Amino acid sequence: MWKEFKKFISRGNVIDLAVGIIIGGAFQVIVRSLVDDIIMPILGLFTGGIDFSNLYINLSGGSYETLAAAKAAGAATINIGLFINAVINFLILAFVIFLIVRQINKIRERQKKEEAPAAPTTKTCPFCHTSIPIEATRCPNCTSELGKKG
Known part of the structure; x- marks a missing residue:
């Protein structure tokens, strides 16, 4: 069993996958910062100063100034702003991955043309x-x- 595990873990594609996951996690932090620290404040400026991270629906009937205050009080909330942030994070991440895959495909096509027999x-x-x-x-x-x- 140990030999099989060693053979499995030393395969190139398993290591490539691990590296991809690690880089993807680090890249997600960058995208989250881009959305939370740059895009959402600009979007809030255009929507009249709305802070999307505090946009929520309180289901418990109380009144709270911020989402953090509602959560601290244990109120049930629907966190619309956090959901909007997550959707924007996803769209940016998906678009960047699309661009990367597109460039990789172009490089592969170019290599195939160069390798094609005359x-x-x-x-x-x-x-x-x-x-x-x-x-x-x-x-x-x-x-x-x-x-x-x-």
Whole structure:
């Protein structure tokens, strides 16, 4: 069992996956900061100073100034602002991942084109089996007529 685990964990794609998860977690922190510290304040400015992080619906009937105060009092709340933040985080993260995957696909396509074999320039005469130009209609060695498809 230990040997199988060692073989599994040392595979390249498992390590790549682990690195991807770690980088993704770090990137999520950056996106969250972008949304919370830059986008949401600008959005709040355009919506008349609304602080989305404190936008909530109180289900318990009491009145609280902030979401933190409502949570501290144990009030049941629907946290609309936090949900909006999460949706914006997701959309930004999904868009950035889309851009990254798009660029990777372009690079792969370019590599495939560079690696693609060149079109053949010669063919084999079916009569004498020598190499002749692909556009030849008559073999220069045995003078056989090859026709258009040879």
